[in-house]
Amino acid sequence: xxxxxxxxxxxxxxxxxxxxxxxxxxxxxxxxxxxxxxxxxxxxxxxxxxxxxxxxxxxxxxxxxxxxxxxxxxxxxxxxxxxxxxxxxxxxxxxxxxxxxxxxxxxxxxxxxxxxxxxxxxxxxxxxxxxxxxxxxxxxxxxxxxxxxxxxxxxxxxxxxxxxxxxxxxxxxxxxxxxxxxxxxxxxxxxxxxxxxxxxxxxxxxxxxxxxxxxxxxxxxxxxxxxxxxxxxxxxxxxxxxxxxxxxxxxxxxxxxxxxxxxxxxxxxxxxxxxxxxxxxxxxxxxxxxxxxxxxxxxxxxxxxxxxxxxxxxxxxxxxxxxxxxxxxxxxxxxxxxxxxxxxxxxxxxxxxxxxxxxxxxxxxxxxxxxxxxxxxxxxxxxxxxxxxxxxxxxxxxxxxxxxxxxxxxxxxxxxxxxxxxxxxxxxxxxxxxxxxxxxxxxxxxxxxxxxxxxxxxxxxxxxxxxxxxxxxxxxxxxxxxxx
Amino acid sequence: xxxxxxxxxxxxxxxxxxxxxxxxxxxxxxxxxxxxxxxxxxxxxxxxxxxxxxxxxxxxxxxxxxxxxxxxxxxxxxxxxxxxxxxxxxxxxxxxxxxxxxxxxxxxxxxxxxxxxxxxxxxxxxxxxxxxx
Numbered sequence: 190x191x192x193x194x195x196x197x198x199x200x201x202x203x204x205x206x207x208x209x210x211x212x213x214x215x216x217x218x219x220x221x222x223x224x225x226x227x228x229x230x231x232x233x234x235x236x237x238x239x240x241x242x243x244x245x246x247x248x249x250x251x252x253x254x255x256x257x258x259x260x261x262x263x264x265x266x267x268x269x270x271x272x273x274x275x276x277x278x279x280x281x282x283x284x285x286x287x288x289x290x291x292x293x294x295x296x297x298x299x300x301x302x303x304x305x306x307x308x309x310x311x312x313x314x315x316x317x318x319x320x321x322x323x324x325x326x327x328x329x330x331x332x333x334x335x336x337x338x339x340x341x342x343x344x345x346x347x348x349x350x351x352x353x354x355x356x357x358x359x360x361x362x363x364x365x366x367x368x369x370x371x372x373x374x375x376x377x378x379x380x381x382x383x384x385x386x387x388x389x390x391x392x393x394x395x396x397x398x399x400x401x402x403x404x405x406x407x408x409x410x411x412x413x414x415x416x417x418x419x420x421x422x423x424x425x426x427x428x429x430x431x432x433x434x435x436x437x438x439x440x441x442x443x444x445x446x447x448x449x450x451x452x453x454x455x456x457x458x459x460x461x462x463x464x465x466x467x468x469x470x471x472x473x474x475x476x477x478x479x480x481x482x483x484x485x486x487x488x489x490x491x492x493x494x495x496x497x498x499x500x501x502x503x504x505x506x507x508x509x510x511x512x513x514x515x516x517x518x519x520x521x522x523x524x525x526x527x528x529x530x531x532x533x534x535x536x537x538x539x540x541x542x543x544x545x546x547x548x549x550x551x552x553x554x555x556x557x558x559x560x561x562x563x564x565x566x567x568x569x570x571x572x573x574x575x576x577x578x579x580x581x582x583x584x585x586x587x588x589x590x591x592x593x594x595x596x597x598x599x600x601x602x603x604x605x606x607x608x609x610x611x612x613x614x615x616x617x618x619x620x621x622x623x624x625x626x627x628x629x630x631x632x633x634x635x636x637x638x639x640x641x642x643x644x645x646x647x648x649x650x651x652x653x654x655x656x657x658x659x660x661x662x663x664x665x666x667x668x669x670x671x672x673x
Numbered sequence: 674x675x676x677x678x679x680x681x682x683x684x685x686x687x688x689x690x691x692x693x694x695x696x697x698x699x700x701x702x703x704x705x706x707x708x709x710x711x712x713x714x715x716x717x718x719x720x721x722x723x724x725x726x727x728x729x730x731x732x733x734x735x736x737x738x739x740x741x742x743x744x745x746x747x748x749x750x751x752x753x754x755x756x757x758x759x760x761x762x763x764x765x766x767x768x769x770x771x772x773x774x775x776x777x778x779x780x781x782x783x784x785x786x787x788x789x790x791x792x793x794x795x796x797x798x799x800x801x802x803x804x805x806x
Contacts, residue, residue, distance in 0.1 A: 260676075260787040260805070284783045284805050321701050321777040322742040322770040380739035390780035391806050432739035435782040435805070439732065442786075443725070460786035604677055604779070604806065630772070633703065634779050673780075 191219075191226055192234050201254070201656040205238055212242040212456070218249040220590070220656040225254050225648060228601055232258040233265075239458045240268050244466070245275020247532055247539055251590055253546050254652040255570075255599030255644060259283070261461035264545035267593045270467065272527060272538045276455070277472045278464035279445065279479075281542035283523035284438045286479055287486035288393075288429030289360075290520050290569040290596075292580060293494060295501070296513025299399045299420040299668065305504055306397060307626050310669040312504065316496045317395055318387045319673040320630025325386030327492065334382035334485075335370035338433075341484035342491050350495040357558050359519040360548060363487040365526070368480035373433075374440050377478075381433025381485060386492035388428045390634055392597075393673035394574060395426040395493070398665035406661045410564045410582055414517050416663055423665060424497055425578055427571050428489060428673065429523065434482035441475040467540050476525070483524055490519060517580070518558075518567035520547050522596045530591050541591055549583040549594040549659045557583075568659045570650060572598045574627065575620065575640030577666040579650050586657030594658035598649050602642040611636040620670075629672040638672060677779065678788065678803045686723065686752045689791075689798040690730055690761070694747045697731050697784075700804060701744060703776040708746055710766035716750075723759045724791040726752070727800060730761055731784045738781075742769045779806045 196204045198218075203226055205217040217237040219226065233256050240262055241250035247269045256265030261280020270276055295302075302309070318324060329337075337344040342363025345351035356363045388395060400421045405411050416423065430437075445463035448471055449455045455464060465472040494516065498509035505512055525542045532539065541548075550557050550566040557566045565583035572578045576598070587594060602610070613632025616639055620627050629635040647664075654660050679696040683689035698705050716733050720726040730750075737743040750763035770777070783805040791800040 260785050260803075284785075320772075321780045322738055322744075324742060376736060376740075380736060383742075384739065389782075391782075432735075432782065436736075439783050460789070631777050631779065637779070 190231060191229070201652050205234065210238045210242070213238060215241050215246050215249050217241050217252070219252040219256065220652065220658060221254045222648060222652040225644065225652055228644060229256055230258045233263045236261065236263040237266060239462055240266060240281065242458060243268070243270070243276050243278065243464060244455060245271040247271055251593065253593070253595040254656065255595040255597050255649045257599045259544060261459055262542070262544045265595065265599060266544045267542065267546045267590065269530065269539040269541045269591050272467055272540050275467055275540060276464035277467045277476055277525055277540060278462060278542065279438045279442045279475065280461045280463065281544055282438070282479060282525050283544045284435045285429035286434035286438060286482035286523050287521045288523045289486060289490065290425065290427050290571055291490045291494065292517040292569050293424040293497065294415040294513055294515050294517050295422045295424070297422045298418060299422055302397070302422045306669050309397060309500065309504055310626050310628055310671060312500045313395060313497065314628040314671050316500055317493050317671060319671055320390050323387040323389065324383045325492065327385045329382050329385065331378050331382050334378055335373070337488050338370050338373065338481035338485045339368045340364060341487045345488055345491040351491050355491060355494065355516045358516045359487060360521050363491065365480040365483045367477060368484050369477035370481050372474045372478040373437060373481050377433050377436035377440065380436045381431055384431040384433065385489055386496060387431060388671065388673035389431050390631065390673040392638060393428040395671040396424065396574070396667045397669035398423050398425055398578065398667050400663050400665055404664035404666065406663060410662045413561060413564050414567055414580060414662065415515055425569065425571065425665065426490065426493060428493070430482040430486035431489065433485050437478045437482045441478065444471055479525065483521065487519070518569065520569050522547060531588065539591065543593055545596050546593050547596045548592060549587050550592050551583045551585040551587060568594055570595055570597060572646035573640040573643040574625065574638055574667055574670045574672065575623070576646050577664050579646065579664050580662045581650070581659040582662050584657060584660050587659060590658055595649055595653045598643040598646040600642055601644050604637040607637045607639055607642040608633055611639040625667050625670060627670045627672060635672050676785070676803050677806050678801065680799065680801050682797050682799045684796055686798055687750050689800060690727060690750055690752065691747055693727060693731060693800055693802060694734060697734055697781060697804060698744065698746065700781050700806065701738065701778050703778050705746060707774050708744055708767045711768040712743055713764060713766040714745060716761070716763040716765060719760045721758055724789065726759045726761055727791055728784045731802070735781055735783065743767055744770060744775070781806055
C-alpha cells in the first residue's frame, strides 16, 4: 500500500514528495494504475524513496508500472544521475546485469508449426541448456571469454554465430564500447566462461508464441517490425549474464561498501544501495566491468539465437533465412548507460540506471535501427508463461521518464508462496490443456512461475500506454515454453 | 521478489554457518543426500566481520556450482575470531550435477544483503539471508 503522503498526479502517475523522508534530493514518481499501485509491496515505496537520496540524481526517482520489491532499487526502478556529480550503484542495475529480452520472427504460421511444436520444444530444450549448473556448447578459454566480454556481438559476427542484421537490431548494436575485462575478477570469469548459450533459471525462459489477428493492436507498426501475417509464429526469450554478471555485481557491491561512507561520505540506508561517485576510481572500474557483463549477456542471447536457427532449420529442413528467422529486436533490462537527454531545458549527459526497466526511444531518435526509426524503438514486455507477452513501440511522451518503460508483468507473489500454492506437475498439465507445451528443468521452479504469481500483463500494458511511456503493437500468446 | 529467504540458527557460529550452507544447498537440490562425495574442496576465508564472512562462505557454494558444476555438502567448518575480524576453514565434498539422480531446484545466483541479519540472542546465533535466484 502506498504511503499516506503519496499524491495523485493523474490516473497513472503518483508522487511521493521530498518531505516524505529526510535526505530525499528529488521526489519519487510511480507510474501505475490505482489497482497496480495498491498491489505494490510497501518496500517498493521505501526503496524508490531511498534512491531519491542518492547524490546527483536528476529529476525524480522513478518506478515503472510493473514495479516490485528488489534489492536497493525496486525492480522497475529507474534513476538518472549527473555524470559529474552523481553515483553509480550496482543496486540500481541488479545482479543479473543485462538480463534482457529478444524477439525473433519466423515466416511460419501456427498452422505450419502446430504439428511440430512438441518436437521443436523438445529439441530446443536439448540445445539450449536451462536450470541449475547449465553449461553451453562453446569451448572457450578464459582469455577468449574476456575478449568476447569486451567485443559483445561483434565477436559473434566474427565467429559465425551472428549476421550483421542481428547486431543492427540489438540495443547498442550488441556492444558497449567502454568495457575493460581487466576490471573483472578471476572468479567472475570462472563462473561465466562455460555458460554462454544457457538460459539459467528463475524467470528465464524461451517461448514459441503466436501473433493472433485479434491481438494485433497496430497492424501498420506490427508490419514494420516484421509481424505481417495472420497467426505468425515468433520466438521470445529472456535471460542474462548468468554467473558472470552476478559475480561482477557481488564483487563491486562489496568494494563500494568499503568506500561509500568512509571515503566518499555518502550515508548508508541499505547495503544493497551501496554506490560510489561515477567519476571515482571505484565507480569507473565497476562501470567498465559491468559493461563487460552487458556484452557477455548480448553474446549469450546471440548464441541462443544461433541454436534456435539450427533447430528450426533441422526440423523444417530449410535454411533459417528461408524460414524468416529474423531478429525483431533485443532489449536490455538491467543496465546503467551514459545517455544524452534534455533535462531542465539543456542537453545533459546522464548515467541512466534501469533496473527491470526498458529503454524506449521515440520515433526519429538516433540509436533505433533505420527500418524502425519512423515508428519508434521496439519494446518487448514479457508476461508469465500462461498469460502472454507484448511487443510495444517507443513514444515521444516518454521523454518524461528519460525514455524508459516497463519490462514485464512483475511478481505479486513470492516464490515460496507460489510453490505452496501450485504444483509444477499440475501446472504443466493445465498448460498443456490450454495448448501450451512446456519443458522444464525443475518442477518446483515451474510452480514459482505460475501465471497467478504475476501481475495482470494487460493491466501493466494499459497503464504503460496511459502514462505515455510506450504503446502496444501486438500481444503474443505462448504455445510452447522452455522454462529455465 | 526474485528471491528465496531463509532463517537459520545454531548454538555456535559453526552450527549457524552449517545450517545456512545446508539451506542454500537445499534451494538448488531437493535431495542433497543423493550427492556422492567424489570431489573435496577446502575453503579458507578471512573477512572484516562475521556477517561478511557468512555471505562470502555461502558464495563459495554458488561459485563451485557455476565454475565446476559441483554441488557440495559441508563436512565441517571452524571459525576463529568474533564479530569484528573472523577467519573460517571448512571442507566440503560432493559431485558434479547429474540431472538423472539430482532433483534440481532453483539456481541460486547471489547472496544478498537485503534484510540480512546475523546476531546472537542469548545462547543462540540467528541469521536471516535472502538469496537471489
